[in-house]
Amino acid sequence: xxxxxxxxxxxxxxxxxxxxxxxxxxxxxxxxxxxxxxxxxxxxxxxxxxxxxxxxxxxxxxxxxxxxxxxxxxxxxxxxxxxxxxxxxxxxxxxxxxxxxxxxxxxxxxxxxxxxxxxxxxxxxxxxxxxxxxxxxxxxxxxxxxxxxxxxxxxxxxxxxxxxxxxxxxxxxxxxxxxxxxxxxxxxxxxxxxxxxxxxxxxxxxxxxxxxxxxxxxxxxxxxxxxxxxxxxxxxxxxxxxxxxxxxxxxxxxxxxxxxxxxxxxxxxxxxxxxxxxxxxxxxxxxxxxxxxxxxxxxxxxxxxxxxxxxxxxxxxxxxxxxxxxxxxxxxxxxxxxxxxxxxxxxxxxxxxxxxxxxxxxxxxxxxxxxxxxxxxxxxxxxxxxxxxxxxxxxxxxxx
Amino acid sequence: xxxxxxxxxxxxxxxxxxxxxxxxxxxxxxxxxxxxxxxxxxxxxxxxxxxxxxxxxxxxxxxxxxxxxxxxxxxxxxxxxxxxxxxxxxxxxxxxxxxxxxxxxxxxxxxxxxxxxxxxxxxxxxxxxxxxxxxxxxxxxxxxxxxxxxxxxxxxxxxxxxxxxxxxxxxxxxxxxxxxxxxxxxxxxxxxxxxxxxxxxxxxxxxxxxxxxxxxxxxxxxxxxxxxxxxxxxxxxxxxxxxxxxxxxxxxxxxxxxxxxxxxxxxxxxxxxxxxxxxxxxxxxxxxxxxxxxxxxxxxxxxxxxxxxxxxxxxxxxxxxxxxxxxxxxxxxxxxxxxxxxxxxxxxxxxxxxxxxxxxxxxxxxxxxxxxxxxxxxxxxxxxxxxxxxxxxxxxxxxxxxxxxxxxxxxxxxxxxxxxx
Numbered sequence: 154x155x156x157x158x159x160x161x162x163x164x165x166x167x168x169x170x171x172x173x174x175x176x177x178x179x180x181x182x183x184x185x186x187x188x189x190x191x192x193x194x195x196x197x198x199x200x201x202x203x204x205x206x207x208x209x210x211x212x213x214x215x216x217x218x219x220x221x222x223x224x225x226x227x228x229x230x231x232x233x234x235x236x237x238x239x240x241x242x243x244x245x246x247x248x249x250x251x252x253x254x255x256x257x258x259x260x261x262x263x264x265x266x267x268x269x270x271x272x273x274x275x276x277x278x279x280x281x282x283x284x285x286x287x288x289x290x291x292x293x294x295x296x297x298x299x300x301x302x303x304x305x306x307x308x309x310x311x312x313x314x315x316x317x318x319x320x321x322x323x324x325x326x327x328x329x330x331x332x333x334x335x336x337x338x339x340x341x342x343x344x345x346x347x348x349x350x351x352x353x354x355x356x357x358x359x360x361x362x363x364x365x366x367x368x369x370x371x372x373x374x375x376x377x378x379x380x381x382x383x384x385x386x387x388x389x390x391x392x393x394x395x396x397x398x399x400x401x402x403x404x405x406x407x408x409x410x411x412x413x414x415x416x417x418x419x420x421x422x423x424x425x426x427x428x429x430x431x432x433x434x435x436x437x438x439x440x441x442x443x444x445x446x447x448x449x450x451x452x453x454x455x456x457x458x459x460x461x462x463x464x465x466x467x468x469x470x471x472x473x474x475x476x477x478x479x480x481x482x483x484x485x486x487x488x489x490x491x492x493x494x495x496x497x498x499x500x501x502x503x504x505x506x507x508x509x510x511x512x513x514x515x516x517x518x519x520x521x522x523x524x525x526x527x528x529x530x531x532x533x534x535x536x537x538x539x540x541x542x543x544x545x546x547x548x549x550x551x552x553x
Numbered sequence: 554x555x556x557x558x559x560x561x562x563x564x565x566x567x568x569x570x571x572x573x574x575x576x577x578x579x580x581x582x583x584x585x586x587x588x589x590x591x592x593x594x595x596x597x598x599x600x601x602x603x604x605x606x607x608x609x610x611x612x613x614x615x616x617x618x619x620x621x622x623x624x625x626x627x628x629x630x631x632x633x634x635x636x637x638x639x640x641x642x643x644x645x646x647x648x649x650x651x652x653x654x655x656x657x658x659x660x661x662x663x664x665x666x667x668x669x670x671x672x673x674x675x676x677x678x679x680x681x682x683x684x685x686x687x688x689x690x691x692x693x694x695x696x697x698x699x700x701x702x703x704x705x706x707x708x709x710x711x712x713x714x715x716x717x718x719x720x721x722x723x724x725x726x727x728x729x730x731x732x733x734x735x736x737x738x739x740x741x742x743x744x745x746x747x748x749x750x751x752x753x754x755x756x757x758x759x760x761x762x763x764x765x766x767x768x769x770x771x772x773x774x775x776x777x778x779x780x781x782x783x784x785x786x787x788x789x790x791x792x793x794x795x796x797x798x799x800x801x802x803x804x805x806x807x808x809x810x811x812x813x814x815x816x817x818x819x820x821x822x823x824x825x826x827x828x829x830x831x832x833x834x835x836x837x838x839x840x841x842x843x844x845x846x847x848x849x850x851x852x853x854x855x856x857x858x859x860x861x862x863x864x865x866x867x868x869x870x871x872x873x874x875x876x877x878x879x880x881x882x883x884x885x886x887x888x889x890x891x892x893x894x895x896x897x898x899x900x901x902x903x904x905x906x907x908x909x910x911x912x913x914x915x916x917x918x919x920x921x922x923x924x925x926x927x928x929x930x931x932x933x934x935x936x937x938x939x940x941x942x943x944x945x946x947x948x949x950x951x952x953x954x955x956x957x958x959x960x961x962x963x964x965x966x967x968x969x970x971x972x973x974x
Binding site: 459460461462468470490491492493495496497499500502503504505506508526 | 585587589627629631634635637641643660662664666669670672674679687688691693694695719721723728760856859915918919921973
């Protein structure tokens with residue numbers, strides 16, 4: 154389970170990927186963290202005349218949500234993936250949004266009280282009573298990973314952690330892949346009340362290992378160039394981002410669910426995600442593969458057809474996720490553009506010397522191929538990671 | 554024939570367990586279809602000499618726009634593309650002097666890779682003579698509109714029916730690749746046929762960082778079944794031009810059973826956005842039917858986003874020694890001039906130099922639009938007539954052309970759209 158605590162002004166968001174704004178963003182972010190702790194758990198009604206209640210969509214927001222999902226300013230949710238999804242949905246329905254910023258522990262009570270019409274950034278596994286909601290369609294994937302300080306011993310499985318190892322976590326969050334180990338003492342939680350603080354903890358080596366969402370980590374690394382994160386990730390779980398309509402809400406559930414379906418089908422969700430969280434390629438293989446971490450030179454040699462064997466032996470089967478992610482990978486890892494790579498693989502293909510990486514539009518299809526094909530390796534967005542996969546290479550996050 | 558696909562399927566069975574549904578563009582995990590093509594237009598500017606992009610094109614441009622030069626469409630089917638045993642079948646439709654646009658099998662071979670560094674092949678294979686031999690038709694994979702004619706037109710044999718082996722091995726900081734082929738081939742012409750009863754080619758390529766260096770050697774045993782050409786030589790040998798030694802010279806210098814060899818050296822150097830590439834070749838034979846020649850080219854290109862401007866220069870020079878035809882004493886001066894002209898003509902002294910400039914625009918991931926201009930200048934002969942990538946009529950005594958003389962220069966514009974799928 155994930156949530157986020159952060160604050161940041163919306164106008165800076167679209168500039169968040171540019172270096173010029175990073176300093177300002179970081180400063181405001183830190184200021185916002187302090188403010189976020191003081192946010193009163195009360196409804197944020199728009200100023201002015203009271204709007205028609207039938208045209209108001211009451212949406213819950215969790216204080217501990219963090220960038221890139223949520224940005225708070227003075228306790229108000231002003232931007233982020235979650236914010237934009239809800240705003241876009243409301244615009245489609247001709248409604249205004251009334252956001253209830255609450256501590257994580259008080260959201261369920263607000264739903265029970267009938268104060269909430271819509272919850273987002275939710276999974277069926279994250280609520281005690283999923284039957285209390287009408288569930289919208291899966292919108293995109295969320296991956297939770299374990300990572301560490303650059304001085305921490307890299308691990309490829311949880312069993313490699315010594316008994317009682319401290320893991321950086323967020324207060325009130327449930328981590329299904331780790332709960333058993335927390336409960337029996339094999340691992341120990343080191344809670345902070347916000348995702349950002351958990352990520353910053355790694356820099357201070359308060360916890361040599363932390364657990365977090367991949368987009369949150371990537372956003373943190375892009376905006377903290379001096380970070381001390383290690384260049385490995387251990388996938389722990391994958392879930393689907395959904396919105397859900399409480400059964401006791403006052404807005405027609407079918408109306409909202411149909412609007413969510415339309416929103417999902419329109420491609421607008423992908424655009425919103427891209428605005429805040431550009432694709433972050435990672436090179437993965439099936440978790441049981443004997444291949445360990447690869448160097449950038451080894452990866453480039455494989456994907457440019459210069460190496461015919463995997464380190465340790467075996468004929469590689471290459472794959473890739475399509476779209477912008479592919480271009481990012483070509484640019485930063487292979488140091489080529491798409492046309493150059495296409496020309497290289499055209500030479501390989503039409504001379505019968507090899508076949509270009511097999512391309513997949515959907516992460517699910519790519520994962521299935523990786524698991525069913527011997528020696529398959531492919532690059533995909535870090536949000537598509539799950540425990541059946543292992544990361545064998547990841548380029549530095551946030552390259553210019 | 555049914556057995557082969559079944560064997561291939563069995564070979565790939567290990568990877569055919571719980572396959573995900575094929576993505577669009579994938580026929581199946583065991584079958585892959587790829588293709589490439591070109592929509593090309595070109596125009597030469599001269600009224601006497603014509604130009605064709607490929608020496609095997611049926612037609613040439615003589616101050617007119619033509620669309621049949623580089624235009625082509627090819628499809629390649631690969632059976633069991635991920636397995637150690639696979640079948641590759643490539644079909645090409647491109648204007649040809651004999652076949653015109655009828656599709657023909659360019660490659661059809663069975664490849665077996667007992668270990669990843671080694672690939673053994675049997676069937677119709679690419680003849681590894683030049684840097685771009687394996688992909689000389691895949692224009693999308695090249696910066697230029699087409700391989701440099703200064704070299705590539707000197708060897709019209711691009712494929713053989715036979716056996717081949719490719720061995721690639723990382724060695725220290727680089728990789729060595731050896732490509733060997735042995736087989737036979739035939740080249741059909743409108744005037745006959747050249748049969749190669751034995752061709753052996755070996756190419757060694759060293760790749761290290763930004764550098765690629767390639768050395769090649771190929772040997773040919775040819776049978777020139779060219780009735781028209783041989784009849785003309787017979788006419789000379791019979792003394793029709795009052796030649797006193799033509800019979801003996803032609804018997805020694807123009808056997809129809811030819812032994813030839815081609816040596817090549819190629820390099821490619823990439824530094825950032827810049828690429829420098831070049832090739833040199835030397836062709837030697839024991840017959841004037843395959844005249845001795847040296848050729849080279851060099852090309853410099855720079856990537857600027859999706860645009861790649863390039864410039865290049867190439868040269869072909871025929872180095873066949875004079876035949877030394879002698880005229881009988883007392884024959885008219887015209888006979889002596891004719892023998893001298895035929896001597897020069899048979900040296901195939903059609904050397905030329907080419908300057909090129911162009912721009913490649915990668916307008917989409919699978920599309921490249923290319924603008925290209927080439928200046929050609931014959932550096933050896935401009936009167937004796939020539940038929941090939943550059944053609945011009947022969948004046949007497951070789952031919953009957955009496956029109957305006959060619960100044961030896963030619964300019965060609967090309968606009969091509971290359972694609973792969």
